Structure formats: structure tokens, C-alpha cells
Amino acid sequence: MLDIQSLRTNLPFVAERLALRGVTLDTAAFEALEAERKRLQVHTQDLQARRNTLSKQIGMLKGKGEDASAVMTEVAGLGDALKVGEAALAELMPRFDAFLELIPNLPHESVPVGKDETGNVEVLRWGTPRAIAAPRDHVDLGTALGGLDFEAGVKISGARFTVMKGRIARLHRALTQFMLDLHTLTQFMLDLHTGEHGYTEVYTPYLVNPESMFGTGQLPKFEEDLFMVPRSDGGKLYLIPTAEVPVTNLVRGEILAGDSLPLKFVAHTPCFRSEAGSYGKDTRGMIRQHQFDKVELVQMVRPDQSWEALEQLTGHAEAVLQKLELPYRKVALCTGDMGFSAAKTYDLEVWLPAQNTYREISSCSNFESFQARRMQARFRNEKNKPELLHTLNGSGLAVGRTLVAVLENYQNEDGSITVPAVLRPWMGGAEKISAA
RNA sequence: GGAGGGGUGGCAGAGUGGUCGAAUGUACCUGACUCGAAAUCAGGCGAUGUCGCAAGGCAUCCGUGGGUUCGAAUCCCACCCCCUCCGCCA
Numbered sequence: 001m002l003d004i005q006s007l008r009t010n011l012p013f014v015a016e017r018l019a020l021r022g023v024t025l026d027t028a029a030f031e032a033l034e035a036e037r038k039r040l041q042v043h044t045q046d047l048q049a050r051r052n053t054l055s056k057q058i059g060m061l062k063g064k065g066e067d068a069s070a071v072m073t074e075v076a077g078l079g080d081a082l083k084v085g086e087a088a089l090a091e092l093m094p095r096f097d098a099f100l101e102l103i104p105n106l107p108h109e110s111v112p113v114g115k116d117e118t119g120n121v122e123v124l125r126w127g128t129p130r131a132i133a134a135p136r137d138h139v140d141l142g143t144a145l146g147g148l149d150f151e152a153g154v155k156i157s158g159a160r161f162t163v164m165k166g167r168i169a170r171l172h173r174a175l176t177q178f179m180l181d182l183h184t185l186t187q188f189m190l191d192l193h194t195g196e197h198g199y200t201e202v203y204t205p206y207l208v209n210p211e212s213m214f215g216t217g218q219l220p221k222f223e224e225d226l227f228m229v230p231r232s233d234g235g236k237l238y239l240i241p242t243a244e245v246p247v248t249n250l251v252r253g254e255i256l257a258g259d260s261l262p263l264k265f266v267a268h269t270p271c272f273r274s275e276a277g278s279y280g281k282d283t284r285g286m287i288r289q290h291q292f293d294k295v296e297l298v299q300m301v302r303p304d305q306s307w308e309a310l311e312q313l314t315g316h317a318e319a320v321l322q323k324l325e326l327p328y329r330k331v332a333l334c335t336g337d338m339g340f341s342a343a344k345t346y347d348l349e350v351w352l353p354a355q356n357t358y359r360e361i362s363s364c365s366n367f368e369s370f371q372a373r374r375m376q377a378r379f380r381n382e383k384n385k386p387e388l389l390h391t392l393n394g395s396g397l398a399v400g401r402t403l404v405a406v407l408e409n410y411q412n413e414d415g416s417i418t419v420p421a422v423l424r425p426w427m428g429g430a431e432k433i434s435a436a
Numbered sequence: 437g438g439a440g441g442g443g444u445g446g447c448a449g450a451g452u453g454g455u456c457g458a459a460u461g462u463a464c465c466u467g468a469c470u471c472g473a474a475a476u477c478a479g480g481c482g483a484u485g486u487c488g489c490a491a492g493g494c495a496u497c498c499g500u501g502g503g504u505u506c507g508a509a510u511c512c513c514a515c516c517c518c519c520u521c522c523g524c525c526a
Binding site: 038056058068076376386 | 446453454455464465481482483484485486487493494495496506507515
């Protein structure tokens with residue numbers, strides 16, 4: 001959510017920045033709402049003030065045992081006007097809030113201007129794709145190895161669900177879990193992030209309430225992208241589309257001590273996305289699923305440190321790719337391609353030989369105070385006053401897509417997969433995965 | 437699921453219809469004392485919104501939402517959450 005003051009005092013600027021995102025701010029509608037709000041609020045609060053003053057007089061008169069009937073008659077005359085004013089305000093304010101809540105964040109000045117993904121700017125390339133003659137994709141490779149079963153996923157749940165088996169499942173676990181078994185790759189990811197990067201591991205609920213979804217910006221605008229679980233009492237829970245939601249909401253409604261920042265969390269969770277509106281996209285393979293695992297990095301920082309933190313956090317995600325020796329590129333999303341809540345986003349795209357292109361495997365964003373304002377997440381600043389903190393997050397990494405990248409980049413001519421050296425401790429020392 | 441208890445400021449904890457945004461303690465800030473610190477003493481210290489050039493004023497907030505009343509932290513209704521015990525359960 002944007003700062004309402006910025007709209008009041010600098011509406012043309014806000015509209016101009018939003019226009020870069022392809023969003024047209026209805027400034028006339030805002031000004032009308034604001035004028036109405038001001039008129040009603042001043043009027044109603046004035047009536048409330050008079051009522052309060054007179055009521056206090058009644059209390060004082062009665063305390064002294066004097067007659068208060070004249071004052072009581074006077075205050076009774078305020079009743080109707082007050083009720084009308086309060087009712088009008090109660091009707092207006094939700095409309096006012098709804099208007100604000102649907103406005104996306106303003107892009108940071110360093111964000112390249114563009115209208116869609118073609119406007120994104122490559123910041124760097126790391127690694128050189130290995131020359132692979134006639135590369136096979138992860139579907140062929142995984143199916144041939146008996147480790148990916150797309151038909152089973154369809155039978156059990158439907159399109160965009162996959163079953164993993166055997167050593168591929170273990171490879172995925174190696175890429176995902178920390179302490180479930182003796183050695184896993186997510187343990188490697190989590191070890192890297194908790195050990196070398198200073199993050200605290202958290203385990204969170206996978207079902208969250210609407211307030212949490214509002215806090216990070218998924219609601220109210222993007223409900224169709226979520227899986228909703230109705231409760232017997234009429235309430236709702238949502239399956240998390242990313243660990244960003246439960247982890248960031250850890251600080252919702254809190255006023256943190258200034259010296260507790262920055263907070264850095266890492267969480268491994270499944271992620272659930274309905275993928276509404278992407279019916280024809282990436283229908284083959286594991287690229288776009290309703291359920292996938294992700295290791296997520298989240299930071300809460302002081303406002304003056306969030307831009308440094310974004311570079312740092314992105315570097316942490318890059319380190320995973322570098323240790324896996326997967327070629328990737330780092331892209332600064334342009335104004336027209338950024339998500340609703342982000343002020344700036346870097347995507348990391350990993351090389352996929354079978355697609356002969358780079359595909360998104362991580363998205364790292366600084367939300368500045370946009371989420372914090374929705375969540376009322378604050379810290380005590382130098383003046384001991386509550387101040388909104390800044391939030392950031394990034395995938396470190398999406399595990400399913402990392403598995404795809406490992407299968408495709410480490411494939412051998414005979415269809416076997418070389419296990420990346422850094423993963424072998426979590427694969428029982430295995431150097432290769434081959435058929436039977 | 438059953439029975440009981442409870443949700444008040446950063447924390448602890450008073451307050452059961454009126455001068456209560458709320459005693460007190462603690463934390464924190466400022467000052468005094470000190471070479472400095474601790475201790476002690478004095479003063480200050482909630483949040484949000486809003487009006488105003490400013491000084492400052494006003495409104496709202498005592499789990500949430502309704503209601504009663506001239507007036508609600510306090511009374512009524514519903515809901516949420518926490519704690520204790522019993523039952524059930526991985």
C-alpha cells in the first residue's frame with residue numbers, strides 16, 4: 001500500500017510513476033474521494049467533539065448534584081446529525097481503502113522503463129553453457145530414468161502435478177530438505193543460507209488466513225491465483241503461493257526494537273499456485289506446476305539499508321547457482337513487468353539447454369514499505385518512534401526448476417545424469433544417476 | 437468436543453458507567469550527581485487519523501464486531517485468541 005500522504009501531496013508524481021508500470025491512476029476519482037472524506041470527517045469529528053464536551057459537563061453537574069437536564073436536552077439534539085455523519089463515513093472509508101489497496105507499488109528510480117518483459121535488462125551472465133549435442137529435456141531424461149511420472153500426477157490430481165520417484169525424488173530432496181534424512185540438497189541450500197549468509201531457518205504454516213495474504217499483497221487483487229480452503233465455520237484459509245507470505249507476516253502488527261534489525265529468515269515450503277490465466281504456457285514438464293518446493297529468503301531491514309540488502313540477498317540466491325555450477329543470468333525487471341508489491345526486482349534465469357534459453361528460477365525484490373504498511377510492521381527508530389520497516393524476499397531457489405536445470409545441464413549422452421559435485425554428500429556419494 | 441479462567445500502553449499490572457488515554461511499577465529519553473559508570477534524585481515518555489503556515493487543537497483506539505446510554509475499558513450480544521483440567525488424536 002502506498003502512503004496516503006504521497007497521494008495527497010504529490011498526486012501527479014505518483015500517477016506519473018504508476019504510468020511507467022502501465023497503470024493509469026484515476027486521479028479525478030481520488031480527488032473526489034478525498035474531498036468527500038475530508039468534508040465528512042471534519043464535520044463528523046466536530047459533532048463528536050461537541051457531544052464529548054457536553055457529556056463531560058453532564059458528568060460534572062451530576063457529580064456536584066446539580067441539575068443537568070438542560071445540557072442533556074442540548075446533546076440529545078446532536079444525535080441524529082451525528083448518526084448520519086458516522087454512517088456516511090463508515091460507508092465511505094472502505095471505498096477509500098479499497099481504492100488505495102488496489103494501487104501497486106511505485107517503481108524505484110533505478111528500474112528500467114519498459115512495457116513488458118521485452119523491456120527487461122540483463123545485468124550479468126555467469127558461467128558458460130556446456131555444448132550438448134541434441135540436448136534432451138528433463139521430461140525425456142526424467143521419464144527414461146524412471147524418476148519423473150507425469151501421468152501419475154495427472155491421475156492422482158490433474159494437470160500440472162507431478163510424481164517423482166527413486167533417485168530423482170532423492171535428488172529433489174537433496175535439493176530441498178534440511179534435516180529429514182542424513183543428507184539432502186536443500187540441506188545444502190539451507191546450510192549455505194543459515195551457515196554462510198546469516199539467515200534463521202523457520203518452519204511455517206502452509207495454510208494462512210486472509211489477513212496474511214493481504215499483508216504481502218496477494219489479496220485482495222490476486223485471489224484467483226490462490227487455492228482457497230473453506231473452513232466449516234465459514235472462514236477461509238489459503239494455501240501459500242510462496243513462503244514469503246507466512247514468513248513476512250511474522251512481523252505483522254509488531255513494533256520491533258531498532259537493534260533487532262535486520263531480520264533474515266530462510267524457509268523451505270511447498271508452494272501452491274492455481275496458475276489462472278496461463279493455461280497454454282509451459283504445459284510440458286515441471287516448469288509450471290500447481291505445487292512446487294521453494295527455499296525462500298526473507299529480510300526485514302531499516303529503510304536506509306534496503307537497497308544494499310537487495311543486492312546482498314540476490315547475491316545469496318546467485319551463490320546457490322554458482323555452487324551448483326549452473327549457468328545463469330541476472331535480469332533487472334522493467335517497470336511494466338514487475339509484480340504488484342515490488343519497488344524493484346531482479347530475476348535470476350538459469351540456462352536450460354533443451355529450451356536453448358534462460359528461464360526464471362529466482363525472483364528477488366525490495367518492497368520498501370509497501371508490505372510493511374499493509375502489515376503495520378514497524379521498528380523503533382533513533383527518536384524512539386515507530387517507523388515502517390522495509391521488507392525483501394527472493395527465491396534461493398525454486399527447487400523444482402533447479403531439479404530441471406540439473407537434469408538438463410548435467411545430462412550425458414547415454415541419458416544418465418552426473419550429480420553435481422557439491423550435491424554428492426547428500427546423495428550418498430553417488431556421482432551419477434543412470435537407468436537401473 | 438466438555439468445564440473453568442483470561443485478553444488493558446514496549447513489558448508487568450490496577451481500573452466494574454462520568455473530570456480515564458487510562459494508576460503504579462518497569463523499560464526508554466533528558467537533566468542533576470560522578471573522572472566515568474552503576475545506584476540515587478528530578479522531569480519527560482502510547483498509537484493511529486485528521487485540521488492547521490505554525491503553535492497547537494480535535495477524533496478514534498483497553499482482543500474483534502455489534503448493541504444499550506447524554507456518556508462505555510467498565511453493562512448486554514456474537515465471534516476470535518490464549519491458559520488450566522477432562523476427553524479424543526498424529
